[in-house]
Amino acid sequence: FGQVPGFRDRLVLPAPLYLLKRCAARSIMINLAFPEGSPAIENLAESGYRESLARTLADALIKFDSEHAPVADLSSTVEAKQP
Numbered sequence: 233f234g235q236v237p238g239f240r241d242r243l244v245l246p247a248p249l250y251l252l253k254r255c256a257a258r259s260i261m262i263n264l265a266f267p268e269g270s271p272a273i274e275n276l277a278e279s280g281y282r283e284s285l286a287r288t289l290a291d292a293l294i295k296f297d298s299e300h301a302p303v304a305d306l307s308s309t310v311e312a313k314q315p
Contacts, residue, residue: 262289 264276264285275281 264272
């Protein structure tokens with residue numbers, strides 16, 4: 233997956249989140265910034281930084297889906313291209 237400047241890998245800690253525990257669909261929650269004056273919050277004011285975050289997340293989700301989704305599921309979500 234792509235690297236976003238200023239971010240490092242963090243541990244995933246369990247939390248009593250209703251959104252994730254009660255959702256019937258597969259889901260993830262992504263934190264893009266942390267409070268208390270972190271540099272990431274200041275970076276979010278820059279459109280280029282937000283674009284970098286969005287592109288990296290989109291690329292990661294597309295890669296994950298292509299590696300883990302059954303082919304039959306993908307065929308129903310992709311429109312056929314005309315020659």
